[in-house]
Amino acid sequence: MSTQISLSSQPTLLLKNLQLVESPRWHDGQLWFSDWMAQELRTVDLTGNSELISKVSSFPFCFDWLPDGQLLVVSGREAKLLRMKTDGTLAPHIDLSGLSTHPWNEIVVDGRGNTYINxxxxxxxQAEFAPGFIVLVRPDGSVEQVADGVAFPNGMVVTPDNSTLILAESYGNCLTAFDIA
Known part of the structure; x- marks a missing residue:
């Protein structure tokens, strides 16, 4: 089954002079994204108005929202999951440093508030390839490894019914689906 979409004959440039854009997410009428090299979390609307949300002194960093609207940010090399406070500052949410000395990458939050980080x-x-893994951070703050042996885990999504986590394995050249409880 394929879906046809209508594209305008002329694309609209929303924003330029970006460096390494990752984690695009549509939220509250705006496109949110990370510019890894600039260490910025930004938004842009469909008219090109952009706002700097936060500076994040880590590479990589990705983000998603809890069901209550709180923004979570993965600070990859610092091995921290950060939460944006109401004043816009980032505060520690979960320390991941005891789980791996390697960088943390992508994040996705399901509708129940379970957070998956790879x-x-x-x-x-710099280093030679080794398989990665995924952890689950539950709403109570407990952390558990839920998958391993994945070939450079990258983008993730949870199906709308919260039953399946789909992972892009960049070095595996595949999408892998995991049943979740």
Whole structure:
């Protein structure tokens, strides 16, 4: 089954002079994204108005929202999951440093508030490849490894019914689906 979408004959440039854009997410009428090299979390609307949300002194960093609207940010090399406070500052939420010395990467939050974060398993791009893994951070703050042996875990999504986590394995050249409880 394929879906046809209508594209305008002329694309609209929303924002330029970006460096390394990752983690695009549509939220509250705006496109949110990370610019890894600039260490910025930004938004842009469809008219090109952009706002700097936060500076994040880590590489990589990705983000998602809890069901109550709180923004979570993965500070990859610092091995921290941060939460944005109401004043816009980032505060520690969960320390991941005891789980791996390698960088943390992508994040996705399901509709129940369970947060999935993946770890590359090696110091990309300097070190030789090694398999990565995924952890689950529950709303009560407990952390558990839920998958391993994945070939450079990258983008993730949870299906709308909260039953399946889908992972892009960049070095595996595949999408892998995991049943979740």
């Amino acid at each position: 770890n590359s398993g090696f110091n990309f791009p």
